[in-house]
Amino acid sequence: MEDRLVIAGREFGSRLFVGTGKFASCGVMAEALEKSGAEIVTVALRRVDIANENDDMLRVIDRDKYLLLVNTSGARDAAEAVRLARLSRAATGIEWIKLEVTPDAYYLLPDPVETLKAAEILVTEGFVVLPYINADPVLSKKLEDVGAATVMPLGSPIGSNQGLKTRAALEIIIAQANVPVVVDAGLGLPSHAAEAMEIGADAVLVNTAIATAAAPVEMAAAFRLAVEGGRMARLSGPGAVRTEASASSPLTGFLRND
Amino acid sequence: MEVLRINGVEKHFPADQFPSTLAELVEYLGFSAATVVAEINGKIVKSEHFGQTSLSAGQSIELLRFVGGG
Numbered sequence A: 001m002e003d004r005l006v007i008a009g010r011e012f013g014s015r016l017f018v019g020t021g022k023f024a025s026c027g028v029m030a031e032a033l034e035k036s037g038a039e040i041v042t043v044a045l046r047r048v049d050i051a052n053e054n055d056d057m058l059r060v061i062d063r064d065k066y067l068l069l070v071n072t073s074g075a076r077d078a079a080e081a082v083r084l085a086r087l088s089r090a091a092t093g094i095e096w097i098k099l100e101v102t103p104d105a106y107y108l109l110p111d112p113v114e115t116l117k118a119a120e121i122l123v124t125e126g127f128v129v130l131p132y133i134n135a136d137p138v139l140s141k142k143l144e145d146v147g148a149a150t151v152m153p154l155g156s157p158i159g160s161n162q163g164l165k166t167r168a169a170l171e172i173i174i175a176q177a178n179v180p181v182v183v184d185a186g187l188g189l190p191s192h193a194a195e196a197m198e199i200g201a202d203a204v205l206v207n208t209a210i211a212t213a214a215a216p217v218e219m220a221a222a223f224r225l226a227v228e229g230g231r232m233a234r235l236s237g238p239g240a241v242r243t244e245a246s247a248s249s250p251l252t253g254f255l256r257n258d
Numbered sequence B: 001m002e003v004l005r006i007n008g009v010e011k012h013f014p015a016d017q018f019p020s021t022l023a024e025l026v027e028y029l030g031f032s033a034a035t036v037v038a039e040i041n042g043k044i045v046k047s048e049h050f051g052q053t054s055l056s057a058g059q060s061i062e063l064l065r066f067v068g069g070g
Helices: A026-036 A078-092 A112-124 A137-145 A167-176 A190-198 A216-235 B022-028 B047-052
Strands: A005-007 A010-012 A016-019 A040-047 A067-071 A096-099 A128-133 A182-184 A203-206 B002-006 B009-013 B037-040 B043-045 B060-068
Touching: A016 A026, A016 A216, A026 A216, A040 A078, A067 A078, A078 A096, A078 A112, A078 B037, A078 B043, A096 A112, A112 A128, A112 A137, A128 A137, A137 A167, A190 A203, A190 A216, A203 A216, B022 B037, B022 B047, B022 B060, B037 B047, B043 B047
Parallel strands: A016 A040, A016 A203, A040 A067, A067 A096, A096 A128, A182 A203, B002 B060
Antiparallel strands: A005 A010, A040 B060, B002 B009, B037 B043, B037 B060
16 A cells, blocks of 8 residues: 555655755756655745846746645734735635744744634635644644644754754654644755654655755755655654663574683 | 835836736736736735736735745
């Protein structure tokens, strides 16, 4: 039986979501997305730049191949997030939204109160809501209760490459969740992504670590392998962790005279 | 001169050059309607309606598009 990721009744083969920010060019981005095997790709919504010609990055994202997951980055409160979500749906016809409410630009941590408020409104309006949150197990349950399709707890601040600083809390979220858990933000290396999958995450989202690598296309491939490997490991039932040794070679039949 | 507030900035048009529809404004600014997301006075306008959406002086227009993001 295939191990499929199911979100809001829709099935996916890939457990790696990829963001489209920070790439050196549309071409590199398209190639990296291809090599990543991702099926869900995030984008943002911003005012057009009146002074500059319009470059349409969506041109290189094949919407038959990738589910476009628009984020509400830039929103400082629930009202701004809801406004962006409605604009997104009107423009694309897609009901999925990555709910991101990050008022402080230094750490870009998500506001839990405004996120929950916006999630409740958006679920009522028929959106499929994927909320970006700190690794807060209580908040995760509240978001599930209001109908979020997943929770997306961070590993560490966006773009920081610090890895799973929130590991202990993530394990609690994973143990208690009845919706898919997508670890999003701060994953800097494929090993971080593998670790997230090994502790039981259903998927991960990576942007900076791929886009800003010296070789983004190869890094995308590396993340793909790591997510697949980590998931296989999780499904293979890893052994217990001990303080003392547990011999791998027999403790009998030694060649010795005592 | 007639004014439109576009993306938070006031733009003045001589009366005979005032864009009569949203489609005209988008074209004037050098964008393609297919890539632009619009709001007029807080109300969303879908791109297929740009041509039938007339503009009046003093309106506040937001024009957005999709960009890379995480």
